[in-house]
Amino acid sequence: MKLFSSNLNLAIESSCDDFSCSxxxxxxxxxxxxxxxxxxxxxxxxxxxxxxxxxxxRNHIKSAIPAxxxxxxxxxxxxxxxxxxxxxxxxxxxxxxxxxxMTAKTLxxxxxxxxxxxxxxxxxxxxxxxxxxxxxxxxFIALVISGGHSHIYIVKxxxxxxxxxxxxxxxxxxxxxxxxNFLNYGYPGxxxxxxxxxxxxxxxxxxxxxxxxxxxxxxxFSGLKTQVISEINKLGGPKHLQEETVFDIFxxxxxxxxxxxxxxxxxxxxxxxxxxxxxxxxVSANSRIRSIFLESGKLNVFFPEPAYSTDNAAMIGxxxxxxxxxxxxxxxxxxxNINAEPSWEL
Ligand SMILES: [Fe+2]
Numbered sequence: 001m002k003l004f005s006s007n008l009n010l011a012i013e014s015s016c017d018d019f020s021c022s023x024x025x026x027x028x029x030x031x032x033x034x035x036x037x038x039x040x041x042x043x044x045x046x047x048x049x050x051x052x053x054x055x056x057x058r059n060h061i062k063s064a065i066p067a068x069x070x071x072x073x074x075x076x077x078x079x080x081x082x083x084x085x086x087x088x089x090x091x092x093x094x095x096x097x098x099x100x101x102m103t104a105k106t107l108x109x110x111x112x113x114x115x116x117x118x119x120x121x122x123x124x125x126x127x128x129x130x131x132x133x134x135x136x137x138x139x140f141i142a143l144v145i146s147g148g149h150s151h152i153y154i155v156k157x158x159x160x161x162x163x164x165x166x167x168x169x170x171x172x173x174x175x176x177x178x179x180x181n182f183l184n185y186g187y188p189g190x191x192x193x194x195x196x197x198x199x200x201x202x203x204x205x206x207x208x209x210x211x212x213x214x215x216x217x218x219x220x221f222s223g224l225k226t227q228v229i230s231e232i233n234k235l236g237g238p239k240h241l242q243e244e245t246v247f248d249i250f251x252x253x254x255x256x257x258x259x260x261x262x263x264x265x266x267x268x269x270x271x272x273x274x275x276x277x278x279x280x281x282x283v284s285a286n287s288r289i290r291s292i293f294l295e296s297g298k299l300n301v302f303f304p305e306p307a308y309s310t311d312n313a314a315m316i317g318x319x320x321x322x323x324x325x326x327x328x329x330x331x332x333x334x335x336x337n338i339n340a341e342p343s344w345e346l
Contacts, residue, residue, distance in 0.1 A: 008077060009084040010068070010107065011317025014100030015092025015120045016148065017041040017056040019063035022313035023075035023082075026321060033131050035074035036307065036314040039063035042188060049181035051147075057095030064103045071313075082113060086320025089117040090341030092148075097340035105328075105338060114325030117338050119346055123315035124280040125155060128302035130314050140302075141274050143265050145289070146281035146310075147173035147188070150219050150261075152268055153346065155278070158322040161346050164268060165217025172257050173283045175221040179228050179253060183238045183246055193250045194286050200244070200251030205231060207256045209263070217268050219260065228253055258292045269299060276300045285309040 007027070013020040022036040041059050045051045072079060087104035090097060108115040125142040128134065142153040142161075150167035170178070173190050180189025185196070210223040228249060235241055241249075269275055277299050283289065285306050293301045308315055328335045 008082050009086055009317045009320060010071070010082045011086040011118075011313040011320055012064075012068075012100045012104045013088045013120070013123070013311055013313040013316045014060050014064075014096050014103075015088045015090070016096055016311060017045055017051045017059075018311045019060045019067050019100065020311060020313035021067040021071035022317050023071050023077055024314065024317040024321075031130075031318055031321060033314045033317075034077065035071045036312055037067050037071045037074065038310075038312055039067055046187045049187050050177060051093070053093045053095055056093060057099055060096055060099035064099055068103065068107070079107075079111065082107075082111060084113060084320065084325060085111075085115045086118055086317045086323070087115065088120045088123065088316050089338060090119065090344030092120055092340075092342060094340050094342045097342065101338065101340055105335070108335070109328045112329060114327045115335065115338065116320040116323035116325050118316045118319045118323060119344055120311075120316070121149060121151065121346055122161065123319045124149075125153060125161065125278055126319050127280045127304035127308045127312075127315040128278045130308045130318055131305060132302075134302055137276050139272075139274055140276035140278055141265060141268055141272065142278045142280070143261065143284075144281045145172050145261065145279070145283035147171055147177055147190070147283075149173075149281055150221065152217055152219075152265065154268075154272060154274070158319075163346060165219060165264065167219040167221060168211075169220055169222035170225060172219070172221050172261065173281070175225045175257065176253070176283070178225055179249075182229055182232065183241070183249075185246070188282070190283050190286060193254055194288070196247050197250040197254040197288065200247030200249070202251045202255040204245075204248035205252040207231075207252055209256060209260045212260070212263065217264060217271075219264060221257070221260075224253070224256060224260075254286065254288050258286070258288045261289060262292045262296065265293075266296075266298070276302070278302045280304050280309065282310045
């Protein structure tokens with residue numbers, strides 16, 4: 001599909017606990033990010049050990065207009081210059097999605113400019129190509145890993161994306177969060193565990209890899225989380241662990257998750273014969289996951305810049321250029337029906 005001809009895109013992402021607004025510009029076939037503003041709520045949800053949906057949407061209400069204003073001002077662009085709005089319409093938390101959607105639909109309607117509704121996971125899949133000289137080479141395999149997703153896709157084009165494997169229970173980021181929370185090391189667990197794992201030994205514990213020989217491309221992280229918790233309880237529980245033991249647990253957990261992901265993606269690559277792999281989502285920033293893929297030398301692996309690993313509107317704007325625009329006047333019925341799709345699967 002050709003890129004949408006309109007060149008200045010205001011994108012909004014609010015599917016979980018971050019509210020983000022980005023301004024993008026398209027020149028010929030090149031898409032540039034001019035600004036990308038993210039209002040993080042980690043400090044709000046940290047005390048609960050995870051995202052509280054009601055708090056996330058309520059805080060998005062406070063962030064929405066400032067995020068749009070700051071993104072415009074950083075880009076040195078006036079609202080009237082915007083010619084397209086892109087917004088995440090799913091999957092995600094319903095209340096959170098609705099705040100971003102209503103902000104975007106209001107802008108589209110008031111400015112009389114088209115809107116494109118974007119799938120959040122699709123945004124992640126293409127995030128390694130943001131602000132990058134790496135061109136999309138179809139087909140490629142996409143691994144999306146975060147607190148909410150552990151999905152593997154075959155991507156043949158912007159219109160042809162097929163799910164080939166996914167977690168049957170917890171996402172890998174969820175496993176990091178839950179273990180960190182169980183040991184009282186805070187939220188978000190993935191980042192904390194990645195840092196402290198450097199001080200531990202990967203040989204201290206031997207955690208098995210669920211679904212390793214499943215014969216399909218699905219994943220599972222709930223069993224691994226249970227193994228780790230059971231090991232901690234055998235050692236007397238979270239309050240009785242030496243700090244060194246916690247570091248060893250973190251190192252072994254991170255190593256096991258990295259190996260599970262690497263082996264599963266390798267099996268998809270061997271099955272399909274595809275060697276180009278995009279790895280995205282918040283957990284793609286994990287240093288061991290990056291190194292296990294990069295050091296293998298068997299695959300061409302693309303990671304997003306750290307700023308575009310976690311949720312951001314730039315990836316939504318980028319993907320939005322490839323979607324069919326909906327005009328709020330000409331396509332009134334379709335426009336009115338753009339809604340939150342909390343369970344939208346690609
Ligand atoms: Fe995400």
